Amino acid sequence: MHYNEKFHTNIRFDFIKHQKKFFGASIALVIIGILSLIFFHMNFGVDFKAGTNMDIELGKTVTQDEAKAEMAELGYKDVETTVGGSNNSRLSVRFDDVLEQAKVTAILTGLKAKYGDQVAAETNVVSPDMARELGKKTIYAIIISSIAIMLYVMIRFEWRFALAANIAILYDAFVVIALFSIFQLEVNLPFIAAVLTTIGYSINDKIVIFDRIRENLRFSKQKNKEQLAELVNASLWQTMARNVYTVLTVLIVAACLYLFGSESIKLFALAKLIGLASGAYSSVCIASPLWLMLRGKGQKQGKTVKTPAAS
Known part of the structure; x- marks a missing residue:
């Protein structure tokens, strides 16, 4: 741990330094999930199967x-x-x-x-027709919500923030789907509600971090690639306490639902637990490093980068 005097915050771990490890682990999980979906498919409940x-x-x-x-x-x-x-x-x-x-x-x-x-x-x-219709509407719901979130973030921030956030929230949704496929847990309408709720909670964490990054960009002068990495790392730790407390609050509720709730909502609570944990991880280890990668693409060490105007 060291104290960053420029941003007045303690840096307990350098997330940006280890971003390749996070990317590698995430890509590996995505590949495993895709293989599971190809060979084992999803265990659809009666809501999606005649x-x-x-x-x-x-x-x-x-x-x-x-x-x-x-x-x-x-x-x-x-x-x-x-x-x-x-x-x-x-x-x-x-x-x-x-x-x-x-x-x-x-x-x-x-x-x-x-x-x-x-x-x-x-x-x-x-009926078979109803099952197919529900499946199509589920896919449409996820696509429409993702596009709406990307447009909002693009207007509120910039396209790099929007792209990084959308990749991360789609990763969160896929993690829930992949784990349910790997362990052959039943997929029903409450599961879909859990996936869509996960997307909403996940973008909240990312907006908090992105807003801090933008604020630090506003009050800092021209930055090279190393300074941008320092800024992102400091921004992560400046918002860490708030994000952890927010996620823990909802995690405790979801855990109580899973442990003490009826059988009908256990899988919903489990999907929520997986999604919340993935959302907290992706906000810090995927979305922010992705933005840094997009922002600093093509920039050499020591080369200045213009600061975007705040909206």
Whole structure:
């Protein structure tokens, strides 16, 4: 750790000096994610894959093995069952086929025969056309939000900030998608909400850092490449405490949702945890070094760089 007198801040670690290591690790994760998507694909839930999902309240406590055995007796051995609820009395069953109403009624009749007339169910059916439509709209939502963010940052700052920020937030979104593909975690509508929320939180961190970089540029004279690197590193540490506290606050909430929340929101909370951690990392280790790379491209050591006018 050393104290930078010019910017009046403690430099505990030189992020810019190690930027190639961060870039290398990030590129490696992206490659692994792409390979996973190619060979293993995504584990799409009923929201993105044609099928039927039944959310059944049994009124009595049931174990995972008992639930599987009960569905097997009804003629559905390979369905995915999840037990949850306050007393493990809630059963979620996912069928890969679109069930006719007669089959749904037969399942409920069989469960009522064993657990009583208090058995109630909510059935959600997704047709193949609806699944494809949801998939397309998800892609459109991510593309539109990314373009909107890039335009905002370009107007608010400059195109280099916008490009660096967009690459970083797309990386954050991809990290969530890649890890869900690698570990074959279920992808459903709450997952998409988590990815889009991740993009929003991620850009917030980057705007805070970029704003400090711009402020330091305004009050500093002409800079060469080394001085720009010093400025970015100092800006990172000047905003570090604020960014850490902000991310930790949301991380604690997401962790509580994951640990104590119901089964239906656990994967949403997990996606949030991954996205927030990636967003904090990319703000410091990807977005800022990328801006420096774009800003100093073609500049030699000792050569001055004009300071952009603040908007």
